[in-house]
Amino acid sequence: MNRRNLLFSLGLLGAGTLSSRWGFSRLARSAAPDSPLSAEAQALVDKAWEGVDPARMVDCHVHLVGLGTDGTGCYVNPRTEQLLRHPITYFKFAIYRRAAGVEDSEHPDRQYRERLLSLIKTAPMRGRALVLAFDYVHDEAGKPRPELSEFHTPNDYVLKLAQDNPEHVLAGASIHPYRPDAVDELERVAALGARAVKWLPNAMGIHPGSSRCDAFYRKLVELKMPLLTHAGEEQAVEAEDAQALGNPLHLRRPLDAGVKVVVAHAASLGTSEDLDKPGGDHVDNFQLFMRMVGEERAKGLLHADFSAMTQANRCGVPLREMLTREDFHSRLIHGSDYPLPAINALIRTGKLEDLGYINADARRALNELDRHNPILFDFVLKRTLTVQQDGKTYRFPPSAFMLPEGLLRGV
Template structure:
């Protein structure tokens, strides 16, 4: 009887992960392969894998000191005094969708359900994964502001999770060899400009917005002073465009239209479009009668407009997940003229979420050698961060690969390169180590 109950419980856990993963991708039926759902969370790489010639080859021609992962999420529940919060629905069994979303994300980050502190366990696991990279490699830790309405009021019911600037800044200062930090300030806040000035003074290397989740209309006139300040400081604005599944937030999908980025670009702001807007559709606002097009096609249009060639960039995080079209993979590899404007990022912890990466699909699309898949799968079981890096080094299309410039990302954040000096921390070090 006990064995039957255990089997049933394991089955329900797998099904729950499949449902939540399907919600992230919008492709629930394809997320039902239970064998690929759970992150094994294994420890150190075995020697045979660590010294594998294929993996050693992938470091050739790269300077680890220039390798900054430009898309890394810092998460927590605030149980260690970090100030982090998650939506209350994510801990309520009567909201099964949101509860499962939390479980899948934490499992992807190898944070056990019964851990004494989510904040501490999440950061410890990330630091452990960083140790698999050569010295010099760093990760940009994202703060994430609350959603606000048009009157500047915080809307916790629209906020999936919140990571304050202070936590991201102090974590990077305690671990300067591995981390830098990215601020997140909602421009509808009454004190938005003061917060931006504080973030710049505090060494933030960029600013992160997710417009659809945070309720940010890039066209709003009151954002112009904010844009002017970003342009003057040469601080990049990282925005998520296209469809968003992992962080629904305010649910304003229309605000994720890539064409709206023309407004900050026109104000002289350097814009990094997360994931190259590679998922979902958006209205082609350039037409007299707008119609839906793949959001990636609109990103490509912006990339090819001469006015934006010095300002618009894209990060390649999540680009090779199974829910992207093969045409996107092929175009990203073949558009070698874009590569100096593309930036490596992992979107951690999503590389640890089982069903989001299907190597067989990449092989079928002709962008991954079938012989490389077993090595990548073995690598992923131990360290999703290294898996993500090596996957991007191995994908190719008709002999064309992601050029070394894609992995030399440090140069894009010159305004913040002098930060991370030691400074007193308002947190107890034990709380965020």
């Protein structure tokens, strides 16, 4: 997740008319996955799949959100419906609602779910998606705090989606480690088929470097389950009072415990205190993450998902370095961060062309794919990106889009 907008969720169920009135349809779009592709767009799709085994292709960063209709147990903070008190949040949710294709005010959770499944299942998209739960904020005593939480997606909702769609969906659980039952819940969801655990420390109130997490880390190692965690500045959900929890260097603790750690977006936003030089200046989070990459403790354990790296606020130095650092390509994990790719304001193909990542012909075909299926668009865009440097052409290899063996539990 990222950019001061995520919570893409479904909020604003009453904002359907406002979306049109305020022009939100120009900021986000609901694509038509059954629309025919031109020969040029289809050729770009075919080229993108060259060398990528669909059986090993997993989008490891897909969000499932809801309001709790039809018994899903989901939750979105009521402030998303409070126009006068929280206008930014209110209108932000209208954009995410539009991006997710949610128009049904009576059954929004079902519509979001069915829309997501159609994007994953409809050709020429292939592979599977790791769909993520999201736990409540918990206080120091381990008590859930819904009023402080932006949203909540229960583990059981995600697990059922995976059980009902085994060829297309893998379940990613989310468990706050301060919960009194955290280890028990981890064992429970693992037995039911969960493949990974998702954290967003800044927004959930988790200190990854705290000893309070040690028992949870030990159980992750025992269960051979990775931790997919955000690091760096969080701009998607409310986290202003806890940005320090996103310091990438805090993740040394789970690495030292032997946990496989996947850092979302390669910690590519914001700055944090350099904990190796207490009292010193803040350092770019991406630099702190890349410092850890070279450490002995990280070998075989530290990965980065490069979801959202094509967004306007990340497509400079972080994206360029991800492309040119061939020594790091084996640690890259593909993720779309759906539904963010369906928001025009976040991914701008014109800017990517200006920066030299794509040419005009590719941009036209990509824009067509963007209108067709945002998840497919995200994949093909990343397979199309190139960087010319020192007489050499760099691109993401097919292996970056195929799941490393043993990374996810049981996959």
